Amino acid sequence: MSEEPGDWAPAQFEEHGRELLAVLREHFESIRQVPVTVPSDTGDLSASLLSELPEQGVDFERVLTDTRELVLPYLVHWNHPSFHGYFSNSASFPGVLAETMTAALNVNAMLWKSGPAASALERVVLGWISEMVGYPEDSDSVLVNGASLATLYALAAARDAALGPSVRVEGLAGRDLPVLRLYTSDQAHSSVDKAAITLGFGTANLVKIPSDDQYRMRPDALEAAISADLANGFKPVAVVASVGTTSVGAADPVTAIADVCERNGVWLHVDAAFGGFWRLAPSLADQVEDLSLADSLVVNPHKTLYIPMEASALYCRHRGALADTFRLVAEYLKSAQDEHTVDYMNLTPQLGRSFRALKLWWVIRTFGRAGLAERLEHSVQLANWLREAVAEEPLWRVPVDSIYPLVCLRFEPSGDREVNDWLNAEIVEEVNASGEAFISHTVIDDGYVIRVSIGNIHTTRADVERLWRALREIAARRFAMPRAA
Template sequence: MNAENKSDLAPQFLGDMPTDEFSEAGQQLIEWINTYLQQIDRHSVLSGIKPGDIRKLLPTAPPKSGEKISDILGDLDKVIMPGMTHWNHPNFFAYFATSGSAAGILGELASAAFNINGMLWKSCPASTELEQVTLDWLRQMLGLPDDFWGIIYDTASVSSLHAIAAAREQLSDLRIREEGLCGRNLPRLRMYASEHAHSSIDKAALTLGLGLAGIQKIPVDEKFQMKPEALSQAIAADRRQGWRPFCVVATVGTTSTTSIDPVPEIAEICNREDLWLHVDAAYGGSAAVVPEMRHVLDGSERADSIVVNPHKWLFVPVDLSAFYTRKPEVLKRAFSLVPEYLRTQEDDEVENFMDYGVSLGRRFRALKLWFVLRYFGVEGIAARIRYHIELAQKLARWIDEHDDFERMAPTPFSTVCFRAHPENVTDTDELNKINERLLEAVNATREVFMSHTKLDEKYVLRVAIGNLRTEDRHVQKAWELIQTKLIELMK
């Protein structure tokens, strides 16, 4: 910087927001959040705006000089709220309904205040050690064995990517870490997942250089669960044709129907074939906290790795994905690279989480998990998840009892897949159109938000219950709205 460019502000006017201003604004924001959550059902769950509307409310260039924090906070209402889809809304039933919790929000706030980077133990011992301890608590809550070692990533997509990278690294004779995959004489690698596995598994195949041909989709049975005998056959056929099978991904709670792959049988096959077993329990795994639902993770104790997303159904704000493996040394071999500037005296005694993944920098995510686990307790979390499952089972019964609706998949968790099927309509295309229009009509009210899937070319509606604020009356109202809209459509 030359002399002419030097700061025109005296040092006392540099630095951060004055503490009294922060305190006042902070209290205002907490009050604002409190009112927002308390009165969440005064908002429409879906925004009514058109693409580009929010951009139009925003200046095209950054502010030249600083603005008042009160003006910035005021724009939450004026600029941001009109474009919000309210995931906290009790009538949010789309995708997998998730909700952060007040305790989780406070954990996020504390994490932002500390603003540490937990790449090394030394760069923040509390972050590393709290992550180890909270993940061990969660492991116990899920009933997983004590040789499962845990790490927090941002999303299940990234957790599964790391699982598959470790599975690939386990093929140590191929020296992929050292020499890469291209331009040399290697067998083609193949992994396996059900045709209902999440697209993040395909993305992992893309990212890891396996290509889409490197993932073989295994057919499912009438309950949308992977057929183990089809898996065995696919592996045998691949071996005969010179492929090198290396990994199977089983899903506990698939994205469309929440089906549960037969993990015990799949684990048996992986054991026999010497393949890495990764379990994607991003949504369904949380249900294992409920003692009578523990069975959903049967067989997962034999997995090499598993992902469960506390940001999906454990009331921890996005983002927090819990990844466990019993082979952390393989994961470390896949990713550890330590430049000189990141060496510390404690390296031999501690865990440096940067060694176990792509990203160096790591947020202090464990704080929000710690806040949530402590605030609700294991029983409090189990009671809330149990209630969601009960609500979904009730809705499933109403659908089963109605002549003009049918359930399209079993309901093992808290997500109900169904469609309208008026008695006089038999044509699949016509039924698809009716259900597509029904979904549009329900969502157009903006009072309820549901999503859809396709099962065997049939258009299927999904109601996912997982929100802390959802009660019996909300599910009942959604069901009434669905019935009313169908009657209107069929007039």
Template sequence: MTKPSSSTHPVINLGDWDPSQFEKHGQKLLQLIREHFETIHELPVTTNISPKELFDLLDSPIPEKPRSFESTLDETWEKIIPHLTHWNHPSFHAYFSISASFPGILADLLISSLNVNAMVWKAAPAASALESVILRWLAEMVGYDPFGDGVLLNGASLATFYALAAARDQQSDLNVRTQGLTGRYIPRLRIYTSDQAHSSIEKAAIALGVGTENVVKISSDEQYRLIPDKLEEAIQLDLDLGFRPMAVVATVGTTATGSTDPVSSISEICKRYDTWLHIDAAYGGFWNLVPEIRTDAEDLQKGDSVVVNPHKCLYTPLEVTALFCHHRGALANSFRLVPEYLRTVKEDGSVDFMDFSLQLGRSFRALKLWWVIRSFGREGLAKRLGESVRLARWLAAQATSHPDFACSATSPFALVCLRYVPYSIQTVWERVTLEQRAVLRDYLDRLNAELLARLNQSGTAFASHAVIRDGYVIRISIGNIHTTEDDIKQLWDTLQKLALEVSKDIPIPSLDNL
């Protein structure tokens, strides 16, 4: 037999980089990341490039041949990095300001390198064991039952969905798990929450087959907190109509203003009507680490379930959220389904985290929390959170004492809602008619929207907005681990400067013809 020649069968590399190449490229990437953070204050927080320009810049045919990694890194820094909104920038204050610390960033590298799937115990024993430990740590941090069920998930919206699924399936006479919701009569299920609650509650109602019409929005008070008496009235009315209360969702740290619902009073109502209480503490939960906040904090232990979000407040990279449930087995009652290929021999103390949600493929999220918590300690985390609170209160005090600004809502956390109200309008407000006030209010809304737009276009900071009873407000969320007092002072100076420019460019409307 003739031996095939090498020219007939050329050697083709079908493998990955070799480990030394990986190290070389990794060192270059770490260098670029280091330089990114060393010069981050010179980097605009966001981009003003148009969608068309951006697609023109990035769109290209699929590469048929390999490209060098050096060229990929170069193009990443030339075409991608400059046109992001940089959530990990010290001057990013939009939505809920999140922050990835360096220990968490390195942990994500190791998580990706190991690429384990923490679905059943046997698939990744140490990952599942560490998740159990981390869940206990997190529960202790926020003051929740460390001996109930818990699971790490990718976000608070899904955590709320899972909690409400467990609440629905606690209605054992309905047997929704096996019989479903269609083709038979079941009572109309109702979910109650504040008119300030997150949209994830309505999304959960859609996915659960409850429907948005059965999410009952309860009025909030002057501090944007759910009014317990209104909640009880709504539940009693529904019972009289033959509807069935399924769950109440209380919020600790609302999206618009960072307010906190009166959990203890809500809990007493839920007990009277045997209704599941889910607490959305995605934003507010971990601020309990700060001693001055913990003193007046609501008791999360009152909730049948609670969600808290480490990627919002514990300097941990996206995505990681913790869902806790007092009732052992309730989450598994909704989601446990084990096909033959996933059956394993149970060992004493083992946990199969796939049983607690819809997710089967699960990353090793616990590792990055372990690295972050060990790197800073509970005390260090509390001090860093406390500094964000101090900066937020400094900013609120500046706005309150300024003749042209107002602090429209207060929060115990590091969230400030500012509204630009020129003093000239304040002086005439009490003397004008209701119709004239409506005109001025619309004008102030336009003024603040333009002020926010110019702030974001400046590249020096990035914030978001809310519409509350006062009208359109500029939301400043402070939470980046690298944000300093100088960053907040620069933000405040920029807001004052831009406010003067905006008021000149958008003159006050005439009220003479009203």
């Protein structure tokens, strides 16, 4: 070979970058014509995606065309104004561009020394987030990929704080330890169960505290469960409270729960993955639970703050607790320290870490606190409009309220609960099959319920009105049809 292989020339990189941006521009300019969901019959996607290992490379134009033709039509478009499933999120354009820059620089933010400005920016954005969500700024904090791992790491720190440093050396097995207990509500996210499994508590020692008729953890039941466990010789380690539950957007009463935790010497972790940022919206400023009471906290900028996926912020008020669990410095990672340095590899088990802070820095600086607040308030108002429209419609009901822009609704034309369950499930299926919108469901005391989550940065009042029209039309048609045997 006469030339050394190498990468594209920088000029070619720019040229292809422009081609990609042109494709994305067209995608977003015509986004309302793009189906949100995939056709129900996707066939053998892996085969159609040219799965054979290519021996020779092809032009970028070909890669881009294949991506448009073979991949895009089979994606669920989360960054679409009519995506209302699970929790609607957004990759705002400044965040998307920041991801490109992050990938291009490919900095590893494991040590201060391995990219000082990456670690410094992480500290800056974590400070901004603590200010936005109302958590003490003099806490330890770190960016992680998602709330599930943040909760896992927080509960590892809580476990080790309860057992003392010997657990790092001696482990958990074959020792005369009390049974360790965790507590959360029967509405908590499954990541708490996964943490209990991974950390060796076991699901049998994750006590599910009953919630009230608004799906909020009952502090009196928590107190009773902890008292009973203490009387039986168990060791209560941590409580996980939720601010913005996945099912219906309920918030546990954090102040009362923190009081129970404090009296019993139990660590309080608050999962505010969904609910944390809504206090920025002026109409919710006084309604979101006080997150400052948590021993550890997770909030998810990738859910509600217009940041592309994999950006979650973990906070812990006990300085050094995360490092007590995770700090381990191999010879090849030793570096000089002073009062300005922070080595983020010490706060979680992850060593190689992408430069996540840049996308947060770009998005928060681009919109500003006021711009973020305005956009969050817009979603709140769209959800309020939908809730009111549903409440005024005969045969429709909002069976459970939430302060957040997550609207649960149910079509109830029949006196038979099972028929209503079936109808609501059919409505969800038909909306999703139409490609016009994507919605999801939950099951609560009232039965099968349609969930409409509003939070994408592109969603307008007209989008929500169109969805509400589609829901009513499908409901009326389905109700008129005989039910399949």
